[in-house]
Amino acid sequence: xxxxxxxxxxGSALVLxxxxxxxxxxxxxxxxxxxxxMGSGIFLLLLALRxxxxxxxxxxVAQALIITGIVIAIAATxxxxxxxxxxxxxxxxxxxxEDRAATRDD
Amino acid sequence: xxxxxxxxxxxxxLLAGSALLARSVQTASVLFIAFGLLLAxxxxxxxxxxxxxxxxxxxxxxxxxxxxxxxxxxxxRRIGGSRAAGPxxxxxxxxxxxxxxxxxxxxxxxxxxxxxxxxxIEPLAGAATEAVARNLPQSEIAHPVTAVLLSFRAYDxxxxxxxxxxxxxxxxxxxxxxxxxxxxxxxxxxxAAITVPLxxxxxxxxxxxxxxxxxGAFQAGAVLAGAVLLARFASxxxxxxxxxxxxxxxxxxxxxxxxxxxxxxxxxxxxxxxPSGWVKPLVLAIEAALMVSIGATLxxxxxxxxxx
Numbered sequence: 001x002x003x004x005x006x007x008x009x010x011g012s013a014l015v016l017x018x019x020x021x022x023x024x025x026x027x028x029x030x031x032x033x034x035x036x037x038m039g040s041g042i043f044l045l046l047l048a049l050r051x052x053x054x055x056x057x058x059x060x061v062a063q064a065l066i067i068t069g070i071v072i073a074i075a076a077t078x079x080x081x082x083x084x085x086x087x088x089x090x091x092x093x094x095x096x097x098e099d100r101a102a103t104r105d106d
Numbered sequence: 107x108x109x110x111x112x113x114x115x116x117x118x119x120l121l122a123g124s125a126l127l128a129r130s131v132q133t134a135s136v137l138f139i140a141f142g143l144l145l146a147x148x149x150x151x152x153x154x155x156x157x158x159x160x161x162x163x164x165x166x167x168x169x170x171x172x173x174x175x176x177x178x179x180x181x182x183r184r185i186g187g188s189r190a191a192g193p194x195x196x197x198x199x200x201x202x203x204x205x206x207x208x209x210x211x212x213x214x215x216x217x218x219x220x221x222x223x224x225x226x227i228e229p230l231a232g233a234a235t236e237a238v239a240r241n242l243p244q245s246e247i248a249h250p251v252t253a254v255l256l257s258f259r260a261y262d263x264x265x266x267x268x269x270x271x272x273x274x275x276x277x278x279x280x281x282x283x284x285x286x287x288x289x290x291x292x293x294x295x296x297x298a299a300i301t302v303p304l305x306x307x308x309x310x311x312x313x314x315x316x317x318x319x320x321x322g323a324f325q326a327g328a329v330l331a332g333a334v335l336l337a338r339f340a341s342x343x344x345x346x347x348x349x350x351x352x353x354x355x356x357x358x359x360x361x362x363x364x365x366x367x368x369x370x371x372x373x374x375x376x377x378x379x380x381p382s383g384w385v386k387p388l389v390l391a392i393e394a395a396l397m398v399s400i401g402a403t404l405x406x407x408x409x410x411x412x413x414x
Contacts, residue, residue: 006108006111006112006115007111007115007148007152008221008224008225009115009221010115010118010119011224012217012220012221012224013119013217014118014119014122015216015217015220016213016214016216016217017119017122017123017126018122018126019213019216019217020126020209020210020213021126023206023209023213024206024209024210025126027131029131029134029173029176029177029180030126030131030134032173033125033126033131033134033135033138033173034126036138036165036169037122037125037126037138037141040122040141040142040145040165043157044145044148045220045224047149047152047154047157048152048224049224049227050234051152052152052153052154056153057153057154057235057250058152058153058154058157059234059235060234060235060238060250060251060253060254061234061238061254061258061259062154062234063154063156063157063251063254064251064254064255064259064262065262066154066157066160067156067157067160067251067255067322067324068255068262068263068266070157070160070161070164070165070324071160071164071266071270071324071400072266072269072270073165073169074164074165074168074169074404074407075269075270075272075273075274076273077169077172077173078168078172078273078274078277078407079273079276079277081172081173081175081176082276082277082280082282082407082409083280084176085176085179085280085282085409086280086281088176088179088180088183092183094180
């Protein structure tokens with residue numbers, strides 16, 4: 001299955017992008033976006049390790065796990081977005097204090 | 107065949123990178139939605155249409171829209187407020203780079219270890235596929251993914267619904283800032299008047315299709331939520347949102363799942379099992395309740411009603 005192996009580096013690169021985004025971005029919303037990119041990379045790795053059989057249908061267990069993962073990721077993202085909105089409403093800030101301090105120090 | 111995969115992979119990485127580096131969070135959200143739709147194509151290439159449907163509806167649509175909503179809210183507050191707006195810096199901020207090389211190197215090392223680890227795993231083509239196919243007649247559900255979600259691994263799905271319920275309760279506990287009234291848009295109203303009934307029909311189709319082919323409660327619930335939200339944005343006279351997002355509706359799916367899991371499970375001799383001959387109606391009942399609850403949950407995640 002040479003066609004599938006291309007998704008292993010792609011998934012790893014997405015995890016890398018997401019990790020960099022979560023570590024380097026200072027805005028909370030950007031961190032949440034990076035978190036979703038990282039999750040997508042992990043889902044891609046999960047399915048790439050279970051290549052489709054001769055009938056072209058991917059492993060149903062892996063598919064079910066990924067669907068579950070997508071729903072859990074949206075629950076976490078929605079909670080994060082709501083907390084960010086509340087934080088912005090109360091403080092007027094879109095970044096956490098630690099990240100603001102880090103960018104000021106530079 | 108491989109050229110298409112290569113092109114898809116490169117476009118996927120390009121979109122992910124540009125979403126993370128975009129100048130404003132609003133642009134980033136739009137790029138993220140495009141990324142999700144492209145990822146849905148990748149799922150189809152990998153033979154997983156069920157995942158593709160969930161990704162397009164929930165991963166790309168709902169997540170991107172949530173981020174965009176918050177970003178435009180922040181932006182409008184910043185323009186309208188008296189707080190001095192700083193110069194709009196592209197991310198990553200140029201001056202922020204120097205001391206962060208250690209972080210970049212660490213992330214690169216993590217990704218390299220991950221890549222080496224996954225390359226070392228021998229891909230198991232079809233091991234679980236065979237096991238599922240062997241037990242599919244016994245489960246009386248024609249579609250393997252639905253059989254896994256609601257029969258073989260029903261505990262996973264039950265707990266997932268519980269997590270979703272906890273998340274929406276937490277979201278409702280943090281009050282949303284009041285949203286400004288949306289201006290009436292005749293074009294949007296016209297489009298919504300055609301699209302909303304169609305979307306409701308598609309949601310019902312996806313629910314019904316889930317038992318025999320790709321589709322299911324999650325995808326149907328996302329389409330349902332999209333229809334309700336579109337009706338709200340277009341200020342259509344039907345606004346079921348205020349009733350839809352009440353706790354009894356949100357908890358309906360989990361409650362019915364547990365009830366059927368216990369009662370039918372007692373008859374079948376195992377919790378979350380189904381007595382033979384009753385599988386299809388029971389699974390459809392659970393999926394219908396799940397669809398309503400998931401739709402209501404996704405609507406509730408977007409926050410307060412118009413009057414809030």
